[in-house]
Amino acid sequence: MQISLSKRFSYSVALTAFIAVAATAYASGPRVRTVLMRDDCDPATFNAAVGPGTCVGDGDTTFSDFLDEVFSEGSADEWSFKPRKTKVEHGVNARNRGGEFHTFTPVEHFGGGFVEVLNLGAVPLNECALRTPGGVLARDPQGNLIPAQPALDSLVPPDGKSETTSLRKGVHKFQCCIHPWMHTTIEVK
Ligand SMILES: [Cu+2]
Structure with a gap:
């Protein structure tokens, strides 16, 4: 020919x-990057302290060791998003490899989540915690913060995977509204 x-x-x-x-x-x-959500919760102690079903899997950090680390270091090392910083061409999703629920919530900047004890004084973000029309943090009858819709919409259960979010050019931030030190910065060129 x-x-x-x-x-x-x-x-x-x-x-x-x-x-x-x-x-x-x-x-x-890459076109789409999968961010891994990790933790190391010990089911027996987490479920006893927080409630049944809080933790599944086979992590071995007890609830009291977890809190000790958060209060002394400001975060717990084994609770993380990987990578913490990356570049992509088109979009991102998240896969939960841990034993607890996490959220993969798009935020304007990093800040406090809806679990007050883990915020260490940081102000809860609008994306994470519900506010009244007057801007006051909403609370349930027990005094707990109430998750905001973007946090609820971005919950990822253990072993679950989020939908892929398409991103425009620029820098995008995602964080967990439960464990506020779990976050990642994604750059789209
Ligand atoms: Cu989390």
Whole structure:
């Protein structure tokens, strides 16, 4: 089979263009990145302290060790989003590899979640905790903060995966509204 010179030329132009696009995509990260949500909750002590079903799986940090670490360090190391910072081309989703629920909530900036004891004084974000129309934090009859809709919409159960969120160019932040130190910064070039 003979390929005309002009066809060969257009083929090579197309190939060059394809390689350039592929190289750009590679340089700006994968199309979609999956952020892993991790924790190390010990089911027996977490479920006894917080309530049945709080923790499933086989983590081995007890609830009191977890709280000790949070109060002394400001965070618990094994509760994290991985990676904490990344570049993508198009979008992001999250997979929960831990034993607790986490949220993958888009936020304007990082801040407090809806579990007050874990905020260590940080002000709860509007994306995480419900406020009255007057701007006051809403509370249930026991005095607990009430999760805001964006937090509820972005809950990921243990072993679960979130839908992929398409992102525009720029810098995007996602955090857990339960454990506020769990967060990631995603850049779309
Ligand atoms: Cu969390």
